[in-house]
Amino acid sequence: MSWIYRISIRNKLLLVLSPLLLALLGVAGNGFISHYAVEQQMKTVSGLTQIAGTLGDTIHEIQKERGLSAGYLGSKGQQFRSELTAQQQLTDQALKKAEHSLTQLAQTEHLSKLTELVDQFSQQQQTINTLRSGVSDLSIATPQALASYTRMVNTLLDIVGNISHLPQPGVILNDLMTYYALLNIKEQAGIERALLANTFSAGKFMPGMFQRFSEVVGKQTSWITAYQTFATADDLKLWQQTQNLPATQKALAMRQQAFIHATDNQFGIQGPDWFSAQTERINLLKELENTLSSQLSGDAQKITDTARTDWMSYLGATVLALLVSLGFALLITRSIDQQLKTILHKIHTMGNDLTQRLPVPGTDELSRISGAWNAMTDNLRSTVMEIKQGADVLLSASDDIAQGNQDLAQRTDEQAASLVETAASMEQISTTVNQTAESARQAQLLTTEMENEVQEADSIAIEASRSIEAVRESSEQISHIISSIDEISFQTNLLALNAAVEAARAGELGKGFAVVATEVRNLSQRCAREAASIRELVTVTMEKINEGVEKVNASGETLHLAAANTSRMRQYVTDIAHAASEQSLGIQQIDLALHQLEQVTQQNAARVSEAATASQTLNQQSEAMTSLVNRFTLN
CATH class of the missing domain: 1.20.1630 (Formate dehydrogenase/DMSO reductase fold)
Known part of the structure; x- marks a missing residue:
């Protein structure tokens, strides 16, 4: 629209009147056609x-x-x-x-x-x-x-x-x-x-x-x-x-x-x-x-x-x-159009002169609009006069505010710079303390690991001692078993010898049995020789095992003492790490407070700077408003 x-x-107005005129033309045309048709019908009838x-x-x-x-x-x-x-x-x-x-x-x-x-x-x-x-x-x-x-x-x-x-x-x-x-x-x-x-x-x-x-x-x-x-x-x-x-x-x-x-x-x-x-x-x-x-x-x-x-x-x-309708329509349209043109011309040529007034020729709506415009102009003139007086006062006050804000902005900037330096130093201290705390935590971890490893080695040494003792006991059992084998070999050899004698007595019938008895005696002799070899190895092994048991026991005692010393060292390192952590936390809180103070100070500085800029802008706007108000003709 x-x-x-x-x-x-x-x-x-012509657009509004057009449907009415068209409707009138339509009705008139319809009536004319109807009456004309009646005449033609009557001509036909005639x-x-x-x-x-x-x-x-x-x-x-x-x-x-x-x-x-x-x-x-x-x-x-x-x-x-x-x-x-x-x-x-x-x-x-x-x-x-x-x-x-x-x-x-x-x-x-x-x-x-x-x-x-x-x-x-x-x-x-x-x-x-x-x-x-x-x-x-x-x-x-x-x-x-x-x-x-x-x-x-x-x-x-x-x-x-x-x-x-x-x-x-x-x-x-x-x-x-x-x-x-x-x-x-x-x-x-x-x-x-x-x-x-x-x-x-x-x-x-x-x-x-x-x-x-x-x-x-x-x-x-x-x-x-x-x-x-x-x-x-x-x-x-x-x-x-x-x-x-x-x-x-x-x-x-x-x-x-x-x-x-x-x-x-x-x-x-x-x-x-x-x-x-x-x-x-x-x-x-x-x-x-x-x-x-x-x-x-x-x-x-x-x-x-x-x-x-x-x-x-x-x-x-x-x-x-x-x-008649067109005449009245044109007359009314012309009167409204002329009055509107007069009003628009007066408004365009009025400019900033608030002492000018629109003509009020009658009591119709356009005349009332002109009267309302005149009343509004009177109110505007009064308002502009009050604005002009207030603009002078505002200009003076804005100058003072701008000057004070400028000084406050300078001092705030200096305070913010000092806080920045302090925060930088505190940040370095915090870094050093954090490094110390971190090193203490690493030492604590290493000490704990070393203690665990020593305790584990001690346990392994104890288990090794026990294992070696079990091996020694097994070796002794093997020695007893070998002695049993020697006795069995000796008995087998005697039995084989007796079998050979009996086979010889048997003659031809005992030849096969004699061969078997010979083989059995050879096997028993061989078992005796191997058992002797095993006994020698077991004897040597028993000697080595005894030496190993003595050395394992000695290393176990040494590892037990090392584990006790490692536990005490771990406790000392833990105390150091805990103290370093508490010190780092305190420094972090101080650093955080300093950063917050720095941010607040910077925000204050920014606000003060903005206020200074706004006060300068206000001063400029006050001058501009004073200049604009001075354009109006009020008297």
């Missing part, structure tokens, strides 16, 4: 009413031709020939007008339902020449001819009926329904004219004609009821006047005669007379039709004019509202 702060107040009137005229001419054709066919061509020829020309003219109207109707939007009826009428119109030829040649039956004309009339009536069923304003709808009912009344009257013209010309009702005549009269009565339902009071008055005319009464009286003499055929009426009377009645209905058509066109035109007046009035009111 930072972009909004780069837009001027005027553009912001055109449709004119087309309905044209189709009504065409229906009237076709009805006349149908009646003359029925009379012509009923009289076997003896009557109505010239009248029919003239009427066919009038019908052709009416059909051309109807064709043109139907072409316009087909071009009208949203009337696709009528396309089928228009195409149907075009196809029927193409067969009219064939129909006329059949009537002229008397080659077509009267019911068939009447049916063909009636189909054409009914198609046109359906077109008018569908026009009346389109969405219409209430007044137009009633007018169309009344007009449509009158067209059907006239159509039934035309069919009645053709039926009775044929009947009166023939002097009797042909088969099925009376039933058809009764149906036509019934339909005519129904459409009269419909007409009276939709007609206005004026239309009903016109209808009543038409019904009361002599021509109408005459035709109705002839119709009554047809009903009375339907069985005996004693009508007493000629076909041309009936045709003339009914034609006069139909012409009166046509005059009423023309009146209703004019009334319908007039109402449609009035509604069209009203719709045109409505949208033009709506457009004028909308344009006026837009112009």
Whole structure:
């Protein structure tokens, strides 16, 4: 949303007003389009009413031709020939007008339902020449001819009926329904004219004609009821006047005669007379039709004019509202923009002059902002004056503080230097004492190790003495064993000698045994010699062992004395190491205290230096503040 702060107040106001103006334009445009659409719809309705009137005229001419054709066919061509020829020309003219109207109707939007009826009428119109030829040649039956004309009339009536069923304003709808009912009344009257013209010309009702005549009269009565339902009071008055005319009464009286003499055929009426009377009645209905058509066109035109007046009035009111809205918007925007520009210009040109004030033209928000700015300027002027007075006092005090801090910083630096030297000397002493303590600890460790080794050597000497004593005892046992071996060898030698003697006595049988005895004597002699050798070695060994025992015992006594002396030396060295450790610990505590004192002193020196720097900065800021305050114009 930072972009909004780069837009001027005027553009912001225009931006705020733009949605309202756009909404007004949208509503106005929508209303204009709606009213304009109503006018176009009414133009379409007006055109449709004119087309309905044209189709009504065409229906009237076709009805006349149908009646003359029925009379012509009923009289076997003896009557109505010239009248029919003239009427066919009038019908052709009416059909051309109807064709043109139907072409316009087909071009009208949203009337696709009528396309089928228009195409149907075009196809029927193409067969009219064939129909006329059949009537002229008397080659077509009267019911068939009447049916063909009636189909054409009914198609046109359906077109008018569908026009009346389109969405219409209430007044137009009633007018169309009344007009449509009158067209059907006239159509039934035309069919009645053709039926009775044929009947009166023939002097009797042909088969099925009376039933058809009764149906036509019934339909005519129904459409009269419909007409009276939709007609206005004026239309009903016109209808009543038409019904009361002599021509109408005459035709109705002839119709009554047809009903009375339907069985005996004693009508007493000629076909041309009936045709003339009914034609006069139909012409009166046509005059009423023309009146209703004019009334319908007039109402449609009035509604069209009203719709045109409505949208033009709506457009004028909308344009006026837009112009007034734009005028007020521009006036308000301009007044706000000018006032803001004046305020900004005054603020920009005010500079450091606190005696200037903004204009306060009214009581709106901008005027109150100007008043608030003036009040703030008054407060600022008072504050700046007090700051100026305080700045002078602060400048003097900051000079004194800066000077005192400078002296304190110098003395603190000197004290810190002395402490550094003392700490360095104490550190050297601590190093020497630590070295002594460390050497004493090493000597203690070495003495302890030597004592352990001497004690271990003493133990080994004792064990060696015991081992040598055991060896001596074993040697003595070996000597005894060797003596036993000598005795065994001697006995074996005697036994071998005796065996040899006995073998000699045995002769040949004892030769083998003599050999064995000789070998046994040799082995015993050999064992005796080896035992003698072993005895000599054991004797020598016993002498050496005795010497070793004496020497081991002597070394054991020496090691025992050395172990006792080593224990006393270890105790002395331990006492020295303990004292050196305590001395080193004390010196370390002194050194630590000196270091802490040195750090505190250095921190004090740093703080004092910072304070001195801050006091100098404060002095500079005081001078700068005094210089800044002196820029303002206060009087």
